[in-house]
Amino acid sequence: MQVSCSSVAALHTAAAARRSSTSNFRPRGVVVKAQKHRSSADDVEVDGPAAASSSEGGEEAPHATTATARMPRRRLIHLAAATTAFVVSSKLSAPAPALASEFASDAKMAIMNRQGPVRFTDAEWQTKLKDEPYAYQVLRKEATERPFSSPLNAEKRAGTFACVGCGSPLFYSTSKYESGTGWPSFDSPVDAKAVTELPDYSIVFLPRTEVRCATCQGHIGHVFNDGPKETTGLRYCMNGASMKFQPAA
């Protein structure tokens, strides 16, 4: 059988195409696995307070101090790696969608989806919170109320500040202090497990630490390192719209 020059050229072209496609081929599993590895290593770590130093709305608090050795170590949940894996895998033109279980635990995915032990659909949250001013926007959509707009900013009675979404206790009045920022401020939650703290990169040039109600994963505010140095050194800068005050009996 005679092989014509054009056939040889065609074979060369086909081989070159195969080589090219082979060298450019990136199996999706490799990328996801690499991300998964990073994710599992970085997902959860016991960390000190994040180094954000501005207040909820970008104003400086008058109580700004240097970091103190007495700051409690808090649990900071890192979801960034898992989020990256999501973006990377969705950009690949892979035939099958990436499975969440490939790179994050169900618990981490629940937090990414803002779902806690108490959970409702978005429509149910809207209905449940319809009579609470701004509560849905703050708890479920991470909105920030205007400073000095919440009556809770001036609340000085003894009692408990509870999540307006699920009723879980978040802060005692004994931890409340006047930060001058216009948002209800506390130096510590009722219990470290009452809140979920995780990095917030929504403002690229201002990394912050978001604080959520651990029970319903509703957004309640941010925590900063410029709290009162005589106690914890932390400032939990909260949205009054996300809480309800329960006076002590």
Ligand SMILES: [Zn+2]
């Ligand atoms: Zn809640």
